[in-house]
Amino acid sequence: MQRICLMLALLAGLGALALAAACGDKGGGGVAALGGSPSPSASSPSASPSPTLSPSPTPTVTSTPTITGSPTDDPFGDDGEMSAEELDAYLGEVRPIYKELMRIERISGGMLVEVPTVAGPSWDVAARRTEGYADEIGVQLRLFREIVFPADLQKAHDAMAESLQKEVEMLDLLATQLRDRTWDPVKGTKDVNRLSREFIQLRDQYRAELEAASADLGVPIPWKWQ
Secondary structure (H helix, E strand, C coil): CCECCCCCCCCCCCCCCCCCCCCCCCCCCCCCCCCCCCCCCCCCCCCCCCCCCCCCCCCCCCCCCCCCCCCCCCCCCCCCCCCHHHHHHHHHHHHHHHHHHHHHHHHHHHHHCCCECCCCHHHHHHHHHHHHHHHHHHHHHHHHHCCCCCHHHHHHHHHHHHHHHHHHHHHHHHHHHHHHCCCCCCCCCHHHHHHHHHHHHHHHHHHHHHHHHHHHHCCCCCCCCC
16 A cells, blocks of 8 residues: 655754832921919019020031942843853753653654555544644643743743644644545645744754854753754
8 A cells, every 4th residue: 555655844853020118207296385474573583594506517418329230230140141050951951851752753753654645544543643642742842831941042942832832733733634634645735834844943943042052151962853
């Protein structure tokens, strides 16, 4: 029986608080005077002279030191660049996820090339298995999104996550087309092929950025890309 040479691109490459304060002063007081008018015959004591008060010296006010720089700068922090230790720790978190992805993709690729050219019950079996592979990659995607990554790898990490998301979408769509008998065993279909190209491009972007960081910091990548 002629077999379909279905080449899915299962490419091996891994992708606030506001603070306010208020203060106020409270003060107040009153004086109550009690007494009567003195008798006309009574002699009034002579008034004591008022004491002479010397003026208080004016205190010297020193100027407040000025701190220069952007409000977001941390003068006590580092320069924000990723360290070799941070990259090494990140790669250690990614490694088991990437290796599991490669295992799933090898199995799914081997199964798909065995799908017969002529539609039949075997396409239903292939559809169920393809959905299972999509679910397994979805698990790895969730684990990947939980990784705490260095700020310098934001763009790369997001690209890999999006790549895995598109791979899941591609496999789910392929499963649907196999079940509906709308899959083209020779040319594929427009949407499946588009998703395949998109997830490959995103994974290539992730690989390129990781390799650049690896070369810059001298940290080896602990897996083979293929």
